[in-house]
Amino acid sequence: MKVLYLPAETGTGHNMRALAVAAKVRELFPESEQHVYLGSKSAVFTPMFEAHGVQVHVAPAERDHANTSQLGRSFDWTTYVTGYLDRTFISGDRMLNAVALIASVRPDVVVSDYNVAASLAAEVSGVPHVLITERYDFTLGQLDNDSLVEAGFIIGDTDEVDAIRSSLTTLFDWVTRRARAVLTDKPTVDQLDCGTPVFRAIAAGNGHFVGPIVRDACAADPAPREEVDERFGLAGSQYIVAGFGGTTMFTENKDRLLANYLAAFEKLRAAHPQARLVVIGRQEFTEDIDGVVFLNYVTDWHSLVKHAKVVLSPPGWISVTEMAVMNAPVAYVLSGRDEYHELEAMRRLALLGYTTVTEPDAATLLGILQDAFSASDTFTRTTTEASRAIAPTSNGAEVAAKLIGQAVAEARAHAEPAGVS
Template sequence: MKVLHLPAETGTGHNMRVLAVATKLRELFPHAEQHVHLASKSEVFRPMFEAQDVRVHLAATERDHANTSQLGRSFDWHTYVSGYLDRTFISGDKMLRALALINETRPDVVVSDYNIAASLAAETAGVPHVLITERYDFTLGQVSNDALAAAGFDVTPAEVDAARSALTTLFDWVTRRAHAVLTDKPPVEELDLGTPVLRAIAAGNGHFVGPIVRDACAAEPAPRAEVDERYGLGGAPYVLAGVGGTAMFAANKERLLAHYLEAFGKLRAEHPDARLVLIGRQEFTEEIDGVVLLNYVTDWHSLVRHAHLVLSPPGWISVTELAVMRTPVAYVLSGRDEYHEIEAMSRLRLLGYTTVTEPDAQALLDILRTAFRTPEDFARTAEGAARIIAPNGNGAEVAAKLVAQAATTARIHREDATAA
């Protein structure tokens, strides 16, 4: 069996999800030949994939999506399609590069993690593909023009409507052509009715498999003493806060970092022993009393499991990992103009989580005070919502078996064609 993994190039969640599938495939099918193309945080992920004997192919260039703005204030065909989608998700260059890699590796199946260019390349090459997606449609398909205008964008309705219609048509075609469509996001009818993925689930080739995460999420955490030693926490209660891996506007991330620090400074006046572990997706040179500043942490599971509270952006791989770990969490969206997370925040709110959009320091302080005053409230809320997101624990094994099924089916068809 030969598998080519082609995760989308934005953020790190797509890499993490593919890593979980590749790891489970290696466990279930030790002799499988696996390849992956990396175009995001390859210096972090390359050794992680190579540890699973996955052959890594690197993009010629990479873009830091956490520290660069993706959009401007105008929202029209040029700024959104030409200026954003063309360099992140869909372009002739990306499709042809994916096609060249398919021709080079000759896989039995292509695994596309929300990489539409890869799905198109697989179809062109006549190779079955499995689509893994945390989106039920392209993001724009579930965000209205009114929501964009309310977020501060200058919307050109006719052009945005045309883009939305074209993208939904494309996504619908991709989901219908996929051997299997796997999602780690539980359906919510009022958000997903009429979407391509919900139609795929109804048609039988779509599957909600639950979280597609590494086994470490469900494993016993390292002892608190080891976490304290590694991060210098000294046994103190701590809050873990993050900013996310993709920002539409870099200023939103910087403002959120400042509000985290301001809110925590005020919390420390009431709880002097409290600590903050802040994952900021950048290199820090300053030192702040009571604050541990980190760039990025791949093995954050023990850090999460011992935290008093997690403040997390709504990136879905983080959501699923936190659900598996049954973590007390509040979800934070840095700005209303981070349009790509509006749907996720709506879903998380409907599932019962504590959510806050575009918070100032006072709003964050209110959440922190509640977590320190009545921690059982956050634990109870997170437990109920997590059972919906992760009803059967980790879905990586189900995903790996469906990928293997697609590869086996392709091989049988190929052998039948040769025999004929």
């Protein structure tokens, strides 16, 4: 079996899911040949894939989606479709590049992680494809115009935005119907998902909620606290992990969130002088602040998280699933309402029972930290109950790998001439 992974190029979560699945495919199908195309953080992920015997193909140019603003305040066809979607998810350049790569690799199956250009390329090339998706529709399909206005966007022509939304849903519906299997790591919430393409795929039988598609390290025992302390300089402390990386629509939101993290931490230390703050931000830091450890990107953050007193995290879905498996004491933080791509995730997490805050000031963040540092275990119990819905099993990557293998076997059987067994 030859597998080609084409994860979306907008963030590391898509790479992480592909990595988790590739590791399980290697275990279950040791004779398989695996390839991956990386357009994000290839320097970080290349050795991780190669460690599992995956041949890596790297994009000629990578775009940093974490530290550049993706949108403007006006929301219309030019700014959203031409200026954003056309260079990320629905790109003719990316689709043709994928067609060329498919022709070169000649895979038995293409595995697209929320990469519509890859799904289209597979269909054009006549190769079966499996869609892994953290979304039940394109983001805009689950947000109405009022939500966009409330988030601060200016909509000049509502009919035009409605046309974008319906066109995207039509495209995503076609992709899910053409996929040999649609695999999601998001549990269904009826009030959010009814009528969406992935909801319909699950009802039709080719869609599957497989649970968290994460690496085995998430469920493994953490490294001893002493090792974590030595690596990150945290000896003798109770510490907070605070993240604010990932794909960003407006960089000023990240800047404001970091400032409020630091202000809340400074006030917390008045009552908890032993506290430390570990900031993970997908960028290089020059700050030197007492009690604060700044980190760019940590691939093996599991032990760091498992020993943390509390985690403050954006709702990037791979982080959500990893922390659910780790049963981390987490609160989810959205830096701005105009980070429209994460509004749906925040609504879902709130409905599942997590603590969620949008555009929090320092006082709000301080309240969460004080709850986590209090003698009561209420905060921990709340997150534990919510995490069970996200992670009913410890790892859905094995389920995903089996379904990919099944899709290949069924495609081969269908291709055999009549009477051949």
